[in-house]
Structure formats: C-alpha cells, structure tokens
Amino acid sequence: MKIKTRSEKMYSWLLFLYPKKxxxxxxxxxLQIFRDIQREIEQRRDEENKVLALWSWLLGDLCISLVxxxxxxxxKFNVTIHMEKLFxxxxxxxxxxxxxxxxxxxREIYFKPYPQLIPLNDPHATxxxxxxxxxxxxxxxxxxxxxxxSMLGNFAEIFIVKxxxxxxxxxxxxxxxxxxxxxxxxxxxxNTCGKKFGPFIGLEITSIQEKK
Amino acid sequence: xxxxxxxxxxxxxxxxxxxxxxxxxxxxxxxMKQVRKDSKEKVQLGPGTLYGAIKRMLEEGLILExxxxxxxxxxxxxxxxxxxxxxxRQSLHTELERMEHALxxxxxxNVFGKLLNPTLTNLAI
Numbered sequence: 001m002k003i004k005t006r007s008e009k010m011y012s013w014l015l016f017l018y019p020k021k022x023x024x025x026x027x028x029x030x031l032q033i034f035r036d037i038q039r040e041i042e043q044r045r046d047e048e049n050k051v052l053a054l055w056s057w058l059l060g061d062l063c064i065s066l067v068x069x070x071x072x073x074x075x076k077f078n079v080t081i082h083m084e085k086l087f088x089x090x091x092x093x094x095x096x097x098x099x100x101x102x103x104x105x106x107r108e109i110y111f112k113p114y115p116q117l118i119p120l121n122d123p124h125a126t127x128x129x130x131x132x133x134x135x136x137x138x139x140x141x142x143x144x145x146x147x148x149x150s151m152l153g154n155f156a157e158i159f160i161v162k163x164x165x166x167x168x169x170x171x172x173x174x175x176x177x178x179x180x181x182x183x184x185x186x187x188x189x190x191n192t193c194g195k196k197f198g199p200f201i202g203l204e205i206t207s208i209q210e211k212k
Numbered sequence: 213x214x215x216x217x218x219x220x221x222x223x224x225x226x227x228x229x230x231x232x233x234x235x236x237x238x239x240x241x242x243x244m245k246q247v248r249k250d251s252k253e254k255v256q257l258g259p260g261t262l263y264g265a266i267k268r269m270l271e272e273g274l275i276l277e278x279x280x281x282x283x284x285x286x287x288x289x290x291x292x293x294x295x296x297x298x299x300x301r302q303s304l305h306t307e308l309e310r311m312e313h314a315l316x317x318x319x320x321x322n323v324f325g326k327l328l329n330p331t332l333t334n335l336a337i
Contacts, residue, residue, distance in 0.1 A: 018260075026267065029240055029292060030259035036241040037259075061258025068264050 007038060007051065011058070017066055017094055019073045034058070052105075059102040066095065126211075127177050129170040136160070137167040139177070139203055163205035170208060179205040222307050224255050225265045230274065230296065230304040237278045239291035240266070266294065274300035 011034045015027045041054050128140045139159045161167060181203060232238060232246035244257050269275045278293040
C-alpha cells in the first residue's frame, strides 16, 4: 500500500509496536481505515484543528488496543520464555512514550479548566453578587455582549464563591472581579432548600469592586 | 467457554459489530461507521480496537471473512468483507431477545418513570 501523507507515515510506524502476528494480519487493514478516518475528518468543516482531533482519538485507540493485543499474546504463550522477545527495549520505550504523550494530549484537550468561560476582566460581562437560601454568597454572571468570547450564549450562570473577602456588602450589586475559575469539586456544591445541587463551577475571588 | 456462555457475554463492541453485520456484509470502515451510528456515538471504535474485536470474533466463530473486493463508494482499494456465522446470528438473536424481555419487564413495572422520579419508588415501597 502506498503511503500518502505524513500522518499516514507516522501511523504506519506506530503499527510496528503491535505484536508481529497481529501486525501482519491486520496492519494493512488498519492503515486503510486510518486513511478513511483521515478523509472523513478532512471533510468536516466545523473541526478547528483536524490533525489534533485525529491524533487525540487515535492515540487513545492505539493505547487500548496495544494493551489488549499484548495481553492476549501473554495469555497464549509461556510468558517467561517470550517476555524478552516481546518487550524489546525500543518497543518498551516507544510504548511508554506513546502512553505519556497520549495522557498529555488527552489532558490538554479534555481536562483544560473551562476554556470556554469568559475572563473575569471582560468589560462586557456583568457579575452580580447574590445569596443562596443558606446565606452563602454566589456570583451570577449574565451573558456578555461580546458573543465571540462566549459559547454560553444568553444564559445566566451561577458560580459558587470561595473568598476571604466579605462579600455580603456587595449583595445585589454589579461588581468587577479578579480571581480565577476553580473546578466543580465538593466545595462548590450549593445547599438550597435542603437539597444539594452541583457541583458548580466555582470562583475564587481575590479582589472585588462595585461597578459604576 | 461453551456456546451458551458466550451468548451471554457479548461486550458492547461485539454486540454492535454483530448488529452491523446482521444487515449485510461489511468491511472494517463500514462496520466502524455503522457501530457509531447504531450506538448513537456511544461506542466509537478506532482501527486498533475494531480489528482487536474482529480478531476475537473470528477466533470465537461469531463472524467469518466473506471475500475481498473493491469498494467503489470510497475508492477502488480492495477491502476485506466480514459476515455473520450461524453462531454469530444465534448469539445476536439471543442477546436481542434478552434485551426485549428486559425492556418489556421494565415497561410493565414503570421502571423508567421511577428512575426519573425516585420519589415514586419510595411511595411504592
């Protein structure tokens, strides 16, 4: 099979990580599918970074299937005899490298803390301090007029607040905030009417002033 | 593993591959797309996981290679097609039947309603 693109070349190298028997039997077919997926992703107009989208998904698939295939080989043969042949230093280093790279890519893509949120210093955004039923302070954020900065549209959001500053005097007022968004852990659960909601996205406020 | 045990241990990937092949013979990429569609994108197989599952299914006798022929809809590359065996067909049938019975039982007991509104379960108790 003729290799056409750089991504394809890279994938064909990665196929060498699979056990030999599996690679001989399915390597060409897998490369064929890779080519189809590549073509499909290229046709999608909505995808911003097509190469990253392709590789983030494929590396996950590669890791899972490599573990599966080696596990099957180990199950079938006498492990003590074949272990050395199976995990040559180059193969082992490559496996660790791919695993680390995959974890990094997946973390970057899926666990980046709320990249869609509007920055706190956005002049178009409106933040108002309010209280929940239990008297805790929270921040209500109303949609920004600058749509390009938000994927959230016209909806208001509520953030549970974590701060050393006394926020009670700002209740009901529009404010300017500095601080950062924190992930929705147990500290960001609102206790309203005896029922727990959330976890919400939290805000850790470092400074606050009334918006005039 | 005997046949009856195998019929009860279909993984989601194996189940959806069997389902895709129940309609017609397909090659790898077609199977992948059909699985994605049938599972409403909940099961997304990549090249590695797809052929891993296909290899196991071939070994277990659930599917077999049909033939190799070009697919004119994508390009003229020759592709390997797969089809269900009698055991594969029987396994899928058993699994679908099991699901149908479970669904009927759930509908009879209004399980869906109770799952959506837990207070109904408490009242029933």
